[in-house]
Amino acid sequence: MLRYSLKRLLGAVPTLFVIVTLTFFMMRAAPGGPFDSARRLPPEIEHNVAAAYNLDKPLLTQYGIYLTKLAHGDFGPSYKNKDFTVAQLIGIGLPVSAKLGLSAMAVAIILGFLLGTWAALRQNRWQDYSVMAVAMTGITIPTFVTAPVLTLIFGIYGISLFGHDFTLPVGGWAGGKLANMILPVTVLALPQVAFIARLTRGSMIEVLRSNYIRTARAKGLPSFRIITRHALRAAILPLVSYLGPAVAGILTGSLVVEQIFGIPGVGRYFIQAALNRDYTLVMGVVICYAGLIVALNFVADVLYAILDPRVRLT
Amino acid sequence: MTALLEIRNLNVYFATPDSDVHAVKDVSLTIGESECLGVVGESGSGKSQLFLGAMGLLASNGRASGSVLYRGQEILGAPAASLNRLRGAKITMIFQDPLTSLTPHMTVGAQIMEALNSHRALPRDEARARVREMLEYVRIPDAARRMTQYPHELSGGMRQRVMIAMATITGPDLLIADEPTTALDVTVQAQILEILRALKSDKKTAIALISHDMGVIAGNADQVQVMRSGRIVEQGPVDNIFYAPQQDYTKMLLAAMPRAADPGPDTSPRQELLLDVRDLKVSFPVSQGIFAKAKELRAVDGVSFTLRAGETLGVVGESGCGKSTLARAVLQLLPADKGKVLWLGRDLTEESREDIRRQRRGFQIVFQDPLASLDPRMPVGVSIAEPLKALEPGLSRADIAARVRAMMQKVGLEPEWINRYPHELSGGQNQRVGIARAMIIAPRMVVCDEAVSALDVSIQAQIVDLLKGLQAETGLAMIFISHDLAVVRRLSHRVMVLYLGRVVEMANSDALYRDPRHPYTRALLAAAPTPDPRHERTRPRALLTGDLPSPLDRRAQLSFLKSKRIDDAEADQYRPLLIEEAPGHFVAEHDPVI
Numbered sequence: 001m002l003r004y005s006l007k008r009l010l011g012a013v014p015t016l017f018v019i020v021t022l023t024f025f026m027m028r029a030a031p032g033g034p035f036d037s038a039r040r041l042p043p044e045i046e047h048n049v050a051a052a053y054n055l056d057k058p059l060l061t062q063y064g065i066y067l068t069k070l071a072h073g074d075f076g077p078s079y080k081n082k083d084f085t086v087a088q089l090i091g092i093g094l095p096v097s098a099k100l101g102l103s104a105m106a107v108a109i110i111l112g113f114l115l116g117t118w119a120a121l122r123q124n125r126w127q128d129y130s131v132m133a134v135a136m137t138g139i140t141i142p143t144f145v146t147a148p149v150l151t152l153i154f155g156i157y158g159i160s161l162f163g164h165d166f167t168l169p170v171g172g173w174a175g176g177k178l179a180n181m182i183l184p185v186t187v188l189a190l191p192q193v194a195f196i197a198r199l200t201r202g203s204m205i206e207v208l209r210s211n212y213i214r215t216a217r218a219k220g221l222p223s224f225r226i227i228t229r230h231a232l233r234a235a236i237l238p239l240v241s242y243l244g245p246a247v248a249g250i251l252t253g254s255l256v257v258e259q260i261f262g263i264p265g266v267g268r269y270f271i272q273a274a275l276n277r278d279y280t281l282v283m284g285v286v287i288c289y290a291g292l293i294v295a296l297n298f299v300a301d302v303l304y305a306i307l308d309p310r311v312r313l314t
Numbered sequence: 315m316t317a318l319l320e321i322r323n324l325n326v327y328f329a330t331p332d333s334d335v336h337a338v339k340d341v342s343l344t345i346g347e348s349e350c351l352g353v354v355g356e357s358g359s360g361k362s363q364l365f366l367g368a369m370g371l372l373a374s375n376g377r378a379s380g381s382v383l384y385r386g387q388e389i390l391g392a393p394a395a396s397l398n399r400l401r402g403a404k405i406t407m408i409f410q411d412p413l414t415s416l417t418p419h420m421t422v423g424a425q426i427m428e429a430l431n432s433h434r435a436l437p438r439d440e441a442r443a444r445v446r447e448m449l450e451y452v453r454i455p456d457a458a459r460r461m462t463q464y465p466h467e468l469s470g471g472m473r474q475r476v477m478i479a480m481a482t483i484t485g486p487d488l489l490i491a492d493e494p495t496t497a498l499d500v501t502v503q504a505q506i507l508e509i510l511r512a513l514k515s516d517k518k519t520a521i522a523l524i525s526h527d528m529g530v531i532a533g534n535a536d537q538v539q540v541m542r543s544g545r546i547v548e549q550g551p552v553d554n555i556f557y558a559p560q561q562d563y564t565k566m567l568l569a570a571m572p573r574a575a576d577p578g579p580d581t582s583p584r585q586e587l588l589l590d591v592r593d594l595k596v597s598f599p600v601s602q603g604i605f606a607k608a609k610e611l612r613a614v615d616g617v618s619f620t621l622r623a624g625e626t627l628g629v630v631g632e633s634g635c636g637k638s639t640l641a642r643a644v645l646q647l648l649p650a651d652k653g654k655v656l657w658l659g660r661d662l663t664e665e666s667r668e669d670i671r672r673q674r675r676g677f678q679i680v681f682q683d684p685l686a687s688l689d690p691r692m693p694v695g696v697s698i699a700e701p702l703k704a705l706e707p708g709l710s711r712a713d714i715a716a717r718v719r720a721m722m723q724k725v726g727l728e729p730e731w732i733n734r735y736p737h738e739l740s741g742g743q744n745q746r747v748g749i750a751r752a753m754i755i756a757p758r759m760v761v762c763d764e765a766v767s768a769l770d771v772s773i774q775a776q777i778v779d780l781l782k783g784l785q786a787e788t789g790l791a792m793i794f795i796s797h798d799l800a801v802v803r804r805l806s807h808r809v810m811v812l813y814l815g816r817v818v819e820m821a822n823s824d825a826l827y828r829d830p831r832h833p834y835t836r837a838l839l840a841a842a843p844t845p846d847p848r849h850e851r852t853r854p855r856a857l858l859t860g861d862l863p864s865p866l867d868r869r870a871q872l873s874f875l876k877s878k879r880i881d882d883a884e885a886d887q888y889r890p891l892l893i894e895e896a897p898g899h900f901v902a903e904h905d906p907v908i
Contacts, residue, residue: 211409211415212414212417212418214415215407215409217401218402219401219428219432220397220398220400220402220403221398221402222394222395222398229417229428230420234417309466310418310464
């Protein structure tokens, strides 16, 4: 088990390296640079600024310098936000993004799994059809539509409960207050809930048809035990494999959601940095995201091996 | 006295998008205390659905009607809670495929324990002790360790023993065994059947034994029901069914059963030598973790034989004996490590891929699973035509179509089916397609790798007759590989018995079946059930104990020559010689048989 994990971790190093390299050269291939602006600077000043950031050196040398610094854990300074290093900016944004993303993941997994299992157990009945219809809608409607619509309903019109009117904040983070989190988390989780529900339903139906479930029924076990002891672990496996892609989906979703709700997370920096050609900040965010995705894929693999004893051999 | 289980007018239907399928039609039967009822029928006869329906275990689109009485009490349509008190406690079941029938992520100990705990509250230690006792009863060695293992870590025979332990630990009155030995090797099958017989005599458990194999039924059942397309065709005591069958269908089933005592074809024709295989060796590296050195699995370990035109060589052995690897290595579908394969005097192991490809006109193969070895997206006519296109380029479309139609007719397929897809044909018809595909370029040799193993006996007999007919007509040479000694007998002039990659005995088939000399051959013959109840009741059961040893263990080849064995898994072991004990009858060295 330990050896298996170690092998998987070592395998992630080349992946990260390729991602760093690709982003580095792709950013440089884009026209413009961090210090281009409408108002042109005098050439000697421009040259000095470029020299200060090593931007006058050949591209390969710059790449080498960047890699060396990266190896020492130095992400470099931000070109635009001159008072901050990239590490500091990410340090401010990441906790916010992480809280948002992880909450959305948790909601998506729990809700999606429960809905999917419920639909599977009521296969081809109205409960199944309604869950699947809602799920299909959830997958097809993009976040930038659900966000404003939900904002309009819950943030502007408000809802009446027990004779009180509630409205949710339409934006801002306020240090991660629950009221501020509800809308962005919902918007972010919705497509994932839908997808996970469909995935779970499919795998659960397949598992319930398998021979060992028939054996369990022949043993006279009550259905609750059959589902929890015999079916659940096998049915959850596709969900575990989907964990990696789900994180990627949540991350891309968060770029949009953070923008719409004005949340000071990493996603907002990323978009601004890309538009500003803030090379180091873009690189920093990409490495951070890639690291997250690789890490969660790794967690998924290890979980898979724990759940399915047959995988441990290979 | 009320019967243990009485089924009255049971009907089982399955709802499908087209219409309802009526799988079991008005079946009535009774099972008495500690009686063994054999239910025999071919695939699709509804024999499994009959009992699944009676026990309320049908798939979700299935529905059963009629009446099922357990000791006079109605259980069909009973509420789940009361059914669950019965299922797994008083009436238990074991199934055909023990790997998929056990939950993969639970240890076998936990699964057996669960069966016990859900019906009887016992203290943990006592329950554990009972599980271990039960595993020992079904003859699982090292039971304490096995309890902590997962199903995939056990062999097929072990898994079925675990299933039996799970089904008997609660002390049931009735065990329903649905094709319990179908996926197992013949020596393992004999051991499992022995355990079932012991259950019946020691523990007075009644058994419903469902099987397609008349031989398995003959040796175990007291009463027999013959089923065909959902109905009971004939029923009665086992001797009546086997010695005085009334219905044509029963007679046909019995006639189709291959028997090891049947006479085989005449002695080998002395014709042109086609194939001469000399000391062929094939091994695979088996990884033992990343740091350990890969071990060598010697799948075929020095096999030599010859084959003449018009001759059939039967190759017999249990799973893992290397018979399929041997076939593939002979046909150059796998690289051999050592040895020569002389085809018409030319050594194929030395030739280039392109040369071998051109030689393939001469030798073809028919595989086991007819449906899986045909491209599902290709009409069967196109599949049959493929070798023609590859090996005889330049034929016109009309020529190809004409040859395909002629070939289809020859193997007993309607030429109009040329545009049908494999899923539109039955298993037997698909196997005819496989044979047509192999025969269309008029090869001189065909290798049949378990070509009839997946087919019902009646279909099996037809395919065997087809192959014999083709051989008589074209002078085809055949290598016929099978785990079933009786089928091999029907076709083969000579028979070779493989054990863990080596030949243990090779002889003309009459000599081999009448006078087997090697203990392994004898064990194989003794283990094969025959459709003859009196013979089954009286004959001695010379059983091999336990499973086949791992082919990775080099000591294993010397299982029958223990006197020369060095007890070290890594050591180079003595290699038993093949000795010609009688003209043409080769037997590997072995310890004297007691």
